[in-house]
Amino acid sequence: MLKKIWIIAPFTSVERLDDRNRFQYIAKSLSRKYETHLFTSDFIHLKKVFRDADIKDKFIYKLHLIHEKGYQKNISIRRAISHIMFAFNLKKEIKNMRKPDLIYCAYPTMTSAYFMGKFAERNKIPFILDIQDTWPESISAGLNTRNLFIKGCMFPFTVYANIIYRLADVIIGVSETYANRGKVKGTKAKEFISVYIGAEGNKFENIDINNMIEKSNSEIWITYIGTLSHSYDIETALDAFGLLKNESRDNIKLYILGIGSDYKKLKEKAMKLDILNKTVFFKGLLEYKTMIAYLKKSDIALNAIKKDALQTITNKFGDYVSAGLPILNSCCSEEVLSLIEEKELGENYIPGDSVSLKEKILFMLRDENKLKEYGENSKNFSKEKFDRKNSYQNIFSIIDRTLFKEVK
Numbered sequence: 001m002l003k004k005i006w007i008i009a010p011f012t013s014v015e016r017l018d019d020r021n022r023f024q025y026i027a028k029s030l031s032r033k034y035e036t037h038l039f040t041s042d043f044i045h046l047k048k049v050f051r052d053a054d055i056k057d058k059f060i061y062k063l064h065l066i067h068e069k070g071y072q073k074n075i076s077i078r079r080a081i082s083h084i085m086f087a088f089n090l091k092k093e094i095k096n097m098r099k100p101d102l103i104y105c106a107y108p109t110m111t112s113a114y115f116m117g118k119f120a121e122r123n124k125i126p127f128i129l130d131i132q133d134t135w136p137e138s139i140s141a142g143l144n145t146r147n148l149f150i151k152g153c154m155f156p157f158t159v160y161a162n163i164i165y166r167l168a169d170v171i172i173g174v175s176e177t178y179a180n181r182g183k184v185k186g187t188k189a190k191e192f193i194s195v196y197i198g199a200e201g202n203k204f205e206n207i208d209i210n211n212m213i214e215k216s217n218s219e220i221w222i223t224y225i226g227t228l229s230h231s232y233d234i235e236t237a238l239d240a241f242g243l244l245k246n247e248s249r250d251n252i253k254l255y256i257l258g259i260g261s262d263y264k265k266l267k268e269k270a271m272k273l274d275i276l277n278k279t280v281f282f283k284g285l286l287e288y289k290t291m292i293a294y295l296k297k298s299d300i301a302l303n304a305i306k307k308d309a310l311q312t313i314t315n316k317f318g319d320y321v322s323a324g325l326p327i328l329n330s331c332c333s334e335e336v337l338s339l340i341e342e343k344e345l346g347e348n349y350i351p352g353d354s355v356s357l358k359e360k361i362l363f364m365l366r367d368e369n370k371l372k373e374y375g376e377n378s379k380n381f382s383k384e385k386f387d388r389k390n391s392y393q394n395i396f397s398i399i400d401r402t403l404f405k406e407v408k
Contacts, residue, residue: 002035003403004098008116009106010086011132012040014055014063020288020315022132022174022197023106025388026395031061034403037100039064039093041086046227046259046285048072066090074229074261075139087111094119102126102403108135110160117167126402129168129189131178135161138231138310165189170398175312177335195394196313198386199322209293220252220365222328223298225291226316228260231309233330235269237302239354240361241280242273252361254280255298257291295323299371300346300364305331307351312336321345321382326374328360344377 007030009023027038042065044051050070056063068086071079090112103120107113107129120127136157165171165182168189173179176194183192215221228234234256241254256266263282270276283294295301301320305311312333320327327346329336340348347364350356364371385391 002033003102004035004100005030005037005102005104005399005403006094006100006116007036007038007104007106008090008112009038010041010066010068010083010109010112011045011106012038013044013046014038014040014059015044015051016288020199022130025200025392026104027061028059029392029396030399034101036061037064037097038062039066039090041065042067043070043082064093066093083109083111087115091115099123100125102128102399104128104130104399107131107164108133110135110157110164113164114160114167117164121167126169127167128170128172128398128402129165129182131171131173131182134178134181134310137181170402172395172398174314175333175335177312177333191398193394193398194313195391196386197315197318198388198391199318199382200388203289204292204296204322204324207289207292207296209296212290212293213297215297218251220300221255221294221298222252222300222302222361223255223257223294223325224302224304224316225257225295225319226314228256228258228262228266230262231306231311232260232262233304233306233351234262234266236330236352236354236357237304238266238269238273238275238280240357241275243354243358244361245273245275245279249362250279252279252365254302255294256280256282257284257286257294259285291319292323295319295325298323298325300361301325301327303327303329303331303336305329305351307332318382318386321378321386324375324379324382326364326371326378328357328364330357339381343381344374345381346374346378 007023007027012023013021014024023038027036030036038061042050053065056065066086066089069082071082103116103125105113105116117127136154162184165184166187170191171179171182171189173194174197179192179194237254244252267276267282270280303317311331312335327340329340329346329348330351332351337348340346347360349360
């Protein structure tokens with residue numbers, strides 16, 4: 001009988017069958033060797049709508065859509081209730097199922113990770129935790145944690161997070177910073193491994209972009225991809241492009257690919273600055289291959305993250321280096337700052353400082369040879385650390401060893 005694996009990942013994107021999502025890719029790969037079940041939410045976090053149940057029949061692994069209440073604001077009581085409902089309905093879903101040989105669980109959410117960790121502990125099932133984000137710390141970035149009341153309210157969630165980390169037999173993180181967060185007192189985990197979210201390098205190589213998107217030879221494209229929300233410093237980028245407009249640098253364009261809670265507010269700001277659809281373009285959520293085409297047409301990638309945000313190596317970072325782009329970075333994570341400097345992937349600028357960003361843009365554009373070198377370094381680094389066909393072998397090796405009782 002095939003070994004059985006449950007993957008618990010509430011935020012998995014399953015609408016597109018391109019395997020861009022980490023857990024979709026893992027589930028598809030594991031299903032070639034094991035009986036694989038992927039449990040995710042019936043609510044699409046990014047779009048704030050419910051997904052079509054018919055999608056369950058489109059995969060070679062078994063997809064379980066778990067109902068939750070849904071919410072409109074990312075930081076809200078309603079969202080907390082929705083996550084509790086997900087865990088409650090997950091419990092009902094697995095009640096009569098044959099127990100798995102291994103559970104591979106995304107963190108967050110906290111409630112589902114805690115429930116599955118305790119379930120694994122009771123049933124003596126190996127439990128691998130894959131840290132995508134550090135809750136509650138990353139949520140705190142959207143709150144005024146200098147307020148002692150709010151700081152006190154967050155403390156119990158930190159304790160809760162530490163309890164969850166202690167339940168894991170192995171901890172994987174999408175960055176070294178995240179993996180190390182799981183090293184709490186009393187943990188039973190012996191392995192703490194970082195595996196970047198990554199990308200499929202062949203998709204960047206094989207897409208023919210010549211007839212997909214038009215670009216004038218005189219234009220310089222700077223591109224941001226990803227969520228538009230409180231952690232991402234797009235307002236500073238808009239202010240920087242307002243400054244470039246005042247200097248008549250209209251050939252430098254900013255393309256923003258993505259959606260999120262700040263989408264409307266940011267478009268309104270661009271309109272007030274008189275740069276909307278002139279030097280700044282909002283393209284919304286695109287098909288993955290179209291997004292790749294924009295990146296491959298671009299000259300510089302923008303990794304715009306606010307000072308207090310706790311993001312490290314994100315989806316967008318993997319896509320940027322896979323496209324071989326020089327990176328303009330404002331993320332203050334030591335891990336990211338070190339990569340930009342030591343691997344010479346681009347330039348760091350001061351988050352929240354539009355003058356710093358404007359000056360760094362002009363600085364990078366003054367030296368074509370250095371810009372080309374940054375791009376080549378990004379491409380080489382992506383092959384080493386971000387191409388999933390290589391980097392994800394670490395995940396699959398851990399799963400194989402854990403299933404067959406060879407955990408270090």
